[in-house]
Amino acid sequence: MKKLFLSFLLTFIAGGIYALAFPSFLGAGWLPLTFIALPLFLWKLEEATFKSSLFLILGFNLGLDVVGYYWIPHTLREFGQLPYAVSVLLGAAFCLILQPHWWVYAFWKKFRPLGNWNSEKRIIITALVMTLLERYVQQQFPSYVGSPWLHLAPYLSLAPYFGVSIFSFMTYWLSLEVVAQLKTKHMRPQMWVGMGLFILLNASFPLKNPQSGLNLPVRIVQANIGNFQKVSSERGDANSYETISETYENLSKEDNGFKPHLTIWPETAYPDTFYGTESQLNEIFANIIQANDSELLIGGYDQDLTKSSNDYIESVFNASLLISGDKVKSIYHKNILIPFGETLPFGPLNRTIVNMVPAISLFARGQGIPVMETRAGFRFVTPICYEILESNYMRDLLNQWGSNHFIVNHTNDSWYGNTAEPHQHLFLSKWRALEFQLPIIRSTNTGISSIIYPDGSESRRLGVSEVGRLDVTLPLGKPTSTVYQAYGIFPLLLLVGLIYLITWFRERRIY
Template identity: 30%
Template structure:
């Protein structure tokens, strides 16, 4: 290991940049659908050794001498993000005549931009770089900062934050109920990078012992949480049917196919219950399942009423329109409707966090002049966003916390709001991305919200993955990517969270500050004995 560390440290120029990109690219194997969580134990030590080996011009000031750390961090981030986000380009190919030109921007441009956060992590880490555990703590703290900024600035895009690589299965997800994904970003990098000490020896025994203790705690806490009695079904029960129609995205966009798309959802909703199961109380359709403006089509509402039996409710994704005033174009919202057995809309919630360039155009006036439009919104100006999440209330007083599509990847925006609800409701349409890693990654991130809140999740996806996820992140029943059909399942009850989401945020902040303090302490002169 010392020989390998020495060779990596001596790499320079384009070879150093290429090795950093390769390390980031290989780290993707720890994400769904691969879930090889051991890979970062190899790639992060390489990142540490690469930063060990960089040094700026000694004639420059401290800030300029740290710039090579930025380059290494950026290259690592570019490899990681390009390798884990390439599938975004498939959405552009659905309407290739209009959007194929933007393929390089989605596949390479977006990762190049987002990698700036990792470059910042490498730069700041290099500023306080020392040896031994100090530099490991510096990298963990700065990666935690980078991921926090990535999820916050410019509306945020925290997709595939590093912490998710350490949580591929339920036993490894439970730590998120204590420190959230923000804390896992710091803790995972701290543990992943610790084998780098084998190559440089200083602080090795303490560092590896601490990493082993954290891994044992991570797995042990998960085993403990999963050993507790499974959440019981609600009393009185609430049986949910989740419909996964598997409608091709090109067909959804074809105006001539609207009637057949609508009827496909109705047919699955009206299908008889399998075996001796209970009749569904609640039927859930995915995001934008209704292929037209529902309020302009009373016949469609009447058709829904024909299918729904007495007492049944239907929740569907749909586009909602609203008058913006005299002389102004109407506003459009990506919404959820609650419809009763008489075909009446009795509840609605609008999407809060929209996808930039997907559902709306940032700097709309500028881009509109260039003839650009949002990929997933054909109406002028794209969608409008709601100011706040609206909790849906069902008959009997039970409530659902709606998360439309990628809203489920923003844990900080949920706060403690879901804690009093019966379930999280995540409806999505990942058919834009075909059978790529994207839907698998989306599902993993969504189910972590159930773990963090202690609230089960009802997840309806057009093409998969649809599932009922319990309050500990376990799939009770589901439909895989690319399957067509439905599942009927009794909704389990929520559990008391280990810590509320707000408390998880404070715990994550403490961990980040502690790692930063260790890094600064080491930089200021403290040294652990060699070996």
């Protein structure tokens, strides 16, 4: 029991160290910590029994939860008005679902074929299994072991070909080999040569931003509306509604000599409900369009026309609406809803729970992907909030209508306050710009709003709790698809298969 407790403590520490590779309360994060934390965790995990593995995974996730997701109790208090002690306990319980792929891996480890899983060939298989599990097992806040490599941008030239998954695979491969080589006290050069070539390839061809001569002047509006005022306006408070509407209108119309072609508001910015493309528009939209001679892209609510507007259960979509002239030109409905924030799994009990926790919104789930295109012919997609973190979903979104010029991510991180979450959300979003070689316009209610460029760099920011507007002339490339966008995980599978074959032939020659 004492040995198991010490192992639990070590994996808890490993989880905390791993969290610090990402943005945290200590700063922007540090990539090398990944290569300390993961071998430490895998060293204990690979030698453990099935039951002990579950205990150690709990320790790792708890360390990750306490250090990396320390903001969850604050969010629960802000969101659900829960007592402090209850929020802390529920925050700790999130460790059960933060990295669910590790629980699946424990079962795979239990039932995998017998043999020497410290051999070079089988370590390659294990690294691939870990990579696939973290990619396809649904996460509440999607992040990958390869994500901290972002600190090296723009020297990540393989991202448009393999996505973040190749960086995860290489991290798992190195970590497993380090554990095996330390245990056997035997140096195996293949992985070290492979990692050296991997770093060299990424560094030799740094990512670059487009130079096609195309550009789009955009204005990003960040109104910094507080949660209480936002909820009050959505529930019909006239004063809150007027204050919010005037704030967005004034920021959108501000005359500083810049003429935006597209003005962008964040997720659920407009407190009233739209009724599809036939909506009667409020005069503030006409005022903004007339003042700027621009189109508007706003986050808002769109009524499901197949359901009664008097029913608040799954009858309204979280939407992105493109307004051009005097009409709603196109509408995207959010597809991936956040559990316990935008949807609940309790069936007939959902209505009762919503009455108890008014901040929960039970949205309808979007179906289909409309064409979003500016009047100048620039095509784009509009993932909402955490949808940008789902690489598989983003591929589907971008591939629906062929080539695109840019991405707009509407977000509302107001529930998290001045914590590390807005920085983590922004950090992980950057991978989509690298994978698809498209700029991302990030529009948030309370920060951080900015433009992410295809090389991983950023425009000027509007920080957390800042009120303002960001005017940027966005350079655009010619619309093309990256290898990763076209083929997804398959290039990585081919590469890993090649590495496995090289290892197999090399071992045959030796033995």
